Amino acid sequence: MRTLVYRGPRVLTLEQAEVPSPAPGEIVVRVEAVGICGSELEGYLGHSSVRVPPLVMGHEFAGEVAFRASDADRFDIGAKVVVNPLLACGACDRCREGRPNICRDRRIVGIHRPGAFAEYVAVPEACAIAVPQAMDMATASLAEPLAVCIHAAKLGLAPFGDVLVFGAGPIGLLTVQAARRMGARRILAVDRQPARLAFAERLGAAVSTPDLLDSRYREVFGLAGTDTVIDCVGVESTRQQALALVNPGGKIVLVGLGHDRTTLPLNHAVRQEVSLIGSYTYTAADFDQAVALLASGAVTREGWTALCGLGQASESFATLADGTNPNGKIIVDPRL
Ligand SMILES: [Zn+2]
Ligand SMILES: [Zn+2]
Numbered sequence: 522m523r524t525l526v527y528r529g530p531r532v533l534t535l536e537q538a539e540v541p542s543p544a545p546g547e548i549v550v551r552v553e554a555v556g557i558c559g560s561e562l563e564g565y566l567g568h569s570s571v572r573v574p575p576l577v578m579g580h581e582f583a584g585e586v587a588f589r590a591s592d593a594d595r596f597d598i599g600a601k602v603v604v605n606p607l608l609a610c611g612a613c614d615r616c617r618e619g620r621p622n623i624c625r626d627r628r629i630v631g632i633h634r635p636g637a638f639a640e641y642v643a644v645p646e647a648c649a650i651a652v653p654q655a656m657d658m659a660t661a662s663l664a665e666p667l668a669v670c671i672h673a674a675k676l677g678l679a680p681f682g683d684v685l686v687f688g689a690g691p692i693g694l695l696t697v698q699a700a701r702r703m704g705a706r707r708i709l710a711v712d713r714q715p716a717r718l719a720f721a722e723r724l725g726a727a728v729s730t731p732d733l734l735d736s737r738y739r740e741v742f743g744l745a746g747t748d749t750v751i752d753c754v755g756v757e758s759t760r761q762q763a764l765a766l767v768n769p770g771g772k773i774v775l776v777g778l779g780h781d782r783t784t785l786p787l788n789h790a791v792r793q794e795v796s797l798i799g800s801y802t803y804t805a806a807d808f809d810q811a812v813a814l815l816a817s818g819a820v821t822r823e824g825w826t827a828l829c830g831l832g833q834a835s836e837s838f839a840t841l842a843d844g845t846n847p848n849g850k851i852i853v854d855p856r857l
Contacts, residue, residue, distance in 0.1 A: 524639035525834050527576045530567030533835040541643040548646045549588040553658035555637040556581035557851045562842045571632050579637030580606035580630050583661035593646040602649040603661045605808045606630035622802040640855045659852045660815050660822050667811035668803035670696040674703050676800050677749040677774035683707040688753030689717035691850040697726045698820045709741045720825040720849050755779035769793040776800050825849035830857030
């Protein structure tokens, strides 16, 4: 089979490999759609401490069950599935309290074991979720990033009020859609790139560039301001603006991993009782909710995503990393 191997910073090579055989408890999925994630762009550039070459990345994927181990019979051959790539131990204290995303021994498909930038990928059958047979598989592959956004929205929006979202890349755009479906009222999305803001506007958000944010914030939220900020970028400037703008007693949900170190006026957070909340991946319930929103058509990939084959994926990584790709998100179909 063909597989895309990360060999080092900015080097992704198309290589031949054996089709994986399923270990006990596993199925092998024929990949029909795998999204390129922002975290993988960081990996591609050599900025990720967890993505060590040689590695087959790919953790946002959907496809068809092609083979299965003799003890893995939950799915028929040919069944369409989306895969939750977060493999939690199921036994530690965090797992037992229903928080597998912060499992003390978590592993992720595409980081700790071969991922889906390949024609086939082996996964534990327990992490596969059935989707309707007729569902668009590229849409199904959005379940993973959408689940990230649903998790963040739940941490920040209770009850569901207004929200300021930093970033209108894939996670920002899915956060806008998730927050809206979950009952958020006014949504203001902030990004530097006009093309991305146009996507956010089409999805129903008010938009602003960072330099105009102070005045746009007052126009959109009025004197009441907003109690919730979701930062899908995670650099010093977005974190500082979030802290400066959020209401006293408000919450800043930190999703983006742009900078590891940030200088912030934390005494302001103390005096105003602002909560800084880390949000990482999702629970099984968040993932199921993401699949349901996509299957029902409430969240779509229309107008902000594009498809390419495995042969063009390396170039897509390069243009996405350089900011020259005009699409919000690229989804790879290894059959193309
Ligand atoms: Zn991702
Ligand atoms: Zn665990």
